[in-house]
Amino acid sequence: MTSRFLLLMVFWVSFVHAESAPQWIWGPAGAENEVRFFRKTFTVPPGAMGGDVVLAADDEAEVSVNRQRLGSNNSWKKPTRLKIRSVSRGENVLEIRARNLSGGAGVLARIEFLMRDAPRVDFVTDSSWQTSSDGVSGWTPVQLLGVVGTPPWGPISLEPVATPVDGISVKEGFRLELVHSARPGEGSWISMTRDDQGRLIISPQGPESLLRLTIEQGKLAKMERLETQVGGAMGLLHAFGALYINGRGPDGYHLYRIRDADGDGRYESTQLLRRWTGSGGEHGPHALVKGPDDRIYAVAGNFTDVPSDLAPHSPVAHYAEDLALPRLEDVNGFGAGRKAPGGFVLSLDRDGQDTRLFSAGQRNAYGIAFNADGELFSFDSDMERDWGTPWYRPSRIQHLVSGSDHGYREGSGKWPDYYADSMPPVVDVGIGSPTSIRFGTGTAFPARYQKALFGLDWVFGRLIAVHLQEQGAGYTGRVETLFRGGAMNLTDLEVGPDGALYCITGGRGGQSGLYRLTFVANSASEPSAAVVAGAKEARAQRRQLEAVHGQVNAGWLASGWSQLGSADPMLRQAARIALESQPVATWVEKALAEENPKIGLSALLALARCGDGAQQVALLKALGRWPLDALDEEGFLTQLRVIEVAFARHGIPEALKPMVIEKLGRQFPASTWPRNRELSQLLVALGDGEVVPKILQLRDVSRTWQERMHYTAALHGMTQGWTPALRQRYFAGFRQIPSGWGHIPAAYEQWFLDVDQKPNPGAGFDPLIKRLEQKAFALIPDAEKGPIAELMKSPPSAVPAPTVPAATPSRPNGNRAWKFDDLADVLSTPLSGRNYARGQQVYQLSQCGVCHRFQGAGGATGPELTGVSSRYSRADLWRSIVDPNAVISEQYQSMVLTLKDGKEITGRVLEDSPTQIVVGVDALTDRKVTVQPSEVRHRVVSKVSSMPEGLLSAWGREDILDLLGYLESNGQEESPIFKRR
Known part of the structure; x- marks a missing residue:
């Protein structure tokens, strides 16, 4: 249907649906290119918690309250929701400027205020509204054209909608239903539990109240707001007749217990249990x-x-x-x-x-x-x-x-x-980004799914079922995806009293929804989980050992010692922890004298972990009872682990260092990657200069990124064993990144393919390589730095220079302060016919890649954009662009450091050590500021995003749509988004 009318809606959702319906209104007679003005005077009711304006236009309209512009809309089919930012206690005036391009004309409006303890209060378009042709004088009553739903417009949705299920891929035999979409005032949901009456209790992430939902026959029968002192819960549990909450309460974010003491359905008692x-x-x-x-x-x-x-x-x-070896910290200081x-x-x-x-x-x-x-x-x-x-x-x-x-x-x-x-x-x-898990116990699913572990992935919008298989005293598992869909930010799940699995979405301000998963196929053909002989008995043995954990038990050494050599690693580990619970003096001699290699290595590992330096020499000498050549892979690696833990906790005895170097050096290089990993870092820690050429040889013949980076990292702090030729060889390796660094392991590649992503290194990969190179260079004697400095100036051979597409952006004259509602008409419809080259160019010229990583390239100071369309809806993505301060992930928060001299430094803390604090203050120029901890008076988290506002102000509407298409397509030019209509 051709657009004919202008629709303005004002909407703020409550738990009680308003009975008054807005009417279509206009002036005396609509005409092409006619501009009309509308206004409504209203008084905010006492106790109001806030309001929204939702505007939908056929063809164009903008709305303001008290002369403060809120936003605009140009599609009556898709109303735009706008927050009322400022109102007064007395009279307030809402004004609309509307333009009709062709055909008839009309306005639909509703102002809603959510009340704290009362039903929602509405002000809708009706006969009380006035209209004018110039917005200054000549105000007259509006013409009523019919209530919402009146032809020719028909029904339109005034409510926000969670991700529809028709775009979600669901495993055959299961059915997924959207039960409820969260409305304004209900928040963005992050946790859920079930109370003793089978009702779902949900917590929003923000300041909104907890919600209690009653489900009947798979439908939402009742929603209640729970007035509590605790909210923003990342953990909810209904147990022992109370509600336990890891959330934000009167004393901060802690563990609370709230109770309904009198059984009236309200939680009156709030108790802080743990800080x-x-x-x-x-x-x-x-x-x-x-x-x-x-x-x-x-x-x-x-x-x-x-x-x-x-x-x-x-x-x-x-x-x-x-x-x-000393660990390498995350390049962003996370x-x-x-x-x-x-x-x-x-x-x-x-x-x-x-x-x-x-x-x-x-x-x-x-x-x-x-x-x-x-x-x-x-x-x-x-x-x-x-x-x-x-x-x-x-x-x-x-x-x-x-x-x-x-x-x-x-x-x-x-x-x-x-x-x-x-x-x-x-x-x-x-x-992925895991959130909640639940077992299928209590579901009306086939037997194997009742025993399965269900897990949620927030970032890729998937529900997995993990089918566990008993293995000794533990388990292995197989992963199956039950459903997956774009912009399904799954946060929690619960088994309902009807045997269905209920899931919620939300988090970081995203739209929330309640979904219901049921099994609808014939379950007779579904296989049951296999039963493994002896597994139950093995778990019982493990629990007997666990009963000693943390307990002094004088008789355990006689009864449990042999379990240190169990063929089942779960039992072996449980026995070692039981041993560590006993006074070391009661078993140290027994450990040092043990002849059985499995028992002895487990006991010596316990001694390395909880003994002291006085036993260090005796421990290392005891290991000589089992030559490395005589041990299998497990024993070989365990002995190396004993040495590593002993060195890490008690230092390296100088007197034994030559013996240990000789013993380990004979084994290096070895035949397996795990052996080479451990031997290389131990020999570097020991300062064995002869290990340098061996490690370089392994690095240069290694097949994977991971192995090459390990050997490069192991040598970056090494000061012994270098020759000019070896240094040249080491630093030449930095010029071959990333494609010259070998293959991607099959398992690593599959993890990406499972969620339709292209395998690539993370945002920290390239900066880490740069840091390793810089640290290694700093250790070179000044007289030898010249040739290496020249080598470092050469560009990495495998990194092509960026190319700029030939497409010319359609930049408008001047800058534009883009608002969220400026694209309201295209935020929920599929993109098509977009320009790939222009979208790529907007991305590059706007310098998005300085902070964000996309398809294996870019910075690391902002969120990863690869696969962004599977994490966020287009509306959420657009909102984060035009209002970057609205929701800031803690991974990318800046800090404000106030110095004792009164100066302030704002930026990302890249290094926070006892000797210095390094702050990245400008991602675009990579400028850093270093201060001493003693100079800092206090620090707070900044409420301002490091992403500047207005990055797209120079671009036009079509350019921005091309950018959104470029991101949603994951940078794939063959995507349907770029096919011409």
């Missing part, structure tokens, strides 16, 4: 679950401090960095200075006391869940800037057992999965 410290935020305390032991388990991210009041019988007790144990899980009693450190060494798991056998699991996150590095860890399913350390350390310090004191993953999932 959290650390920088928190999205890497702070998260999910809460009730364990089979009637204790509460809380998972916290890697920016959360371990509580200082841990119970003395905590299973995790002897953690440290345990690295052979996590810099944070030490072990990374993210962790606490076990607490119902009052938040008797706090035990149950498991550690994760990055930033958002959710944890127990299966039907009482085993705890998590879905841990990856670090996208680490893509391509040897220490990159994909998002993964972790089996969290008593005392386990999963090996996460910041920067390059992440442990390989084969370390004997690290718990390997159940299964690697790949790239």
Whole structure:
């Protein structure tokens, strides 16, 4: 239908639907190119919490309140929602300037105010509105053309809508339904739990109230706002007749318990149970679950401090960095200075006391869940800037057992999965941003899905089912995608009383929705999970060992010692942690005298971890009982790990250094990558000059990025063993990045293909290479720097010079301050017929790549843009461009440092050490400022994004649409977005 009318809507959603419907209005008789003005005087009701204006025009219109322009719209089919920014207590005037290009004309409007304790208050277009031809005089009553829904316009939606299910790929046999789209005032949802009456309780991320939803027959029957003192919850748990919340309350972001003492459905009592410290935020305390032991388990991210009041019988007790070489920090300073144990899980009693450190060494798991056998699991996150590095860890399913350390350390310090004191993953999932997990227990799904672990990926909008397979006292897993769709920012899930799986979307201000997943096929043909003989018994043995964790048990050495040599690594590790719980004096001699290599190596690893320097020499000599040549791969790597931990914790005995160098040097280079990884870094730590040519040879013949970077990083701080020729060879390797650095491992490539992404290194890859080169150069004696400095001036051979497309942008005259609603008419319709070359040019000339990485190239100071359309809707992406300060991820927050002399420095903290603080103050020029910690009076997080406003002010509408198409297509010229209509 041809556009004929102008629609203005004003909309602020409440929990009570307004009964008054807006009417189409206009002046005496519409004419082509007619401009008319409309106005409404209104008084804001007492107790109003805010208002929105939603404007939709056929053909053009702009709206203002009290002469303050709010925005515009040029499509009556798609109303534009605008926030009313300023109103007075008395009378306020809303004014509309409307233009009709052809045909008839009309205006539809509604002003809504959400009330704190009352139904929504509306002011709609009706006979009380006035119109004028010039907006100055001659005001007369408007002409009424009919209520909303009147032909020829028909029904139009005045409500925001979450991602439709018709654009989501769902596994055959399952059905996905959109139950409810969050309305203004309901917030952007990040967590959910189910109460003892089967109702869903949802927390928005912002200041909005908690919501309680009653679901009947798969439909939303009732929504209630819960007036509580705590909100912004990243963890919700209804247990023991109360609601536990990791959220923002009267005392800050901590663990609270709120209760409905009188059973009236309201939470009157608020109690602070535990204070959290650390920088928190999205890497702070998260999910809460009730364990089979009637204790509460809380998972916290890697920016959360371990509580200082841990119970003395905590299973995790002897953690440290345990690295052979100093770790390399993230180039942007993310996590810099944070030490072990990374993210962790606490076990607490119902009052938040008797706090035990149950498991550690994760990055930033958002959710944890127990299966039907009482085993705890998590879905841990990856670090996208680490893509391509040897220490990159994909998002993964972790089996969290008593005392386990999963090996996460910041920067390059992440442990390989084969370390004997690290718990390997159940299964690697790949790239993504995990949020919540739940087991299928209680679902009306086939048996194998009832036993499956369901996990959410926020960034790629997918729900996975992990089918666990018993393996000894642990598990392996297989990953299956159940549904996936663009702009599905999945945050939490719950099993409903109807057996359906309910999921919510939201976070970082995004549109939220409640979805319902059901199984609709015949389940008779669905296979059941296989039962592994002996697995139940193995888990029982492991739990017997875990009962000793943190407990002194004089009889355990006699009964449990042999389990240190179990063929099952889960039992072996549980036994080692039990051993570490006993006084070292009671077992040190037994460990040093042990003849069995499996038992002995486990015992000596325990001694390295919790002994002291007095036993160092005896420990290293005891290892000589088992020559490396006589050990299998597992034993070989375990012995190297014992040496590494002993050196990291107690230093390198000078008297034994030649012996250790000779012993390890004979084995290097070895036949496997894990052996070479450990031997190379140990020999560098020992200062063995003869290792330099060996490592360079391995680097130059290695097949993958990861191996080449490891060897390059291992040598960057080495000062012994260099000749001019070896230095030339080392620095020449920096000229061959990235394609000259070998192949991509098949598993790494598959992780990207699983989500339709092109494999590429992360945003931290190139800056890290640059940092390694600079640090290595700084260690060269001044007299020898000349030839290397000349070599460093040559461009990397594998990095082509950027090309500028020939297309000419359609720049308008002058600059334009773009607003969100300026593109309202195209924010939810598919793009087509766009110009690829121009979109690429807008991206390049606007210097987006200075801060953002896209398809393997660009900076690292802003969010990764590869695959951005799978994380954000076009509306969310456009909003972040025109209003970069609205939502700032903590990964990219700037800090404001106030110095003692009164000066302020604002920027990204790139290095934060006891000796200096380095702040990146300008991403475009790479300008940095260095200050001493003693100069800083205080620091606060900046509320201003490092992304400047108005970056696209010189570009026209068509240019910007081409840019959005370029980003949504992932830079693929063959995308349908660029096909001519």
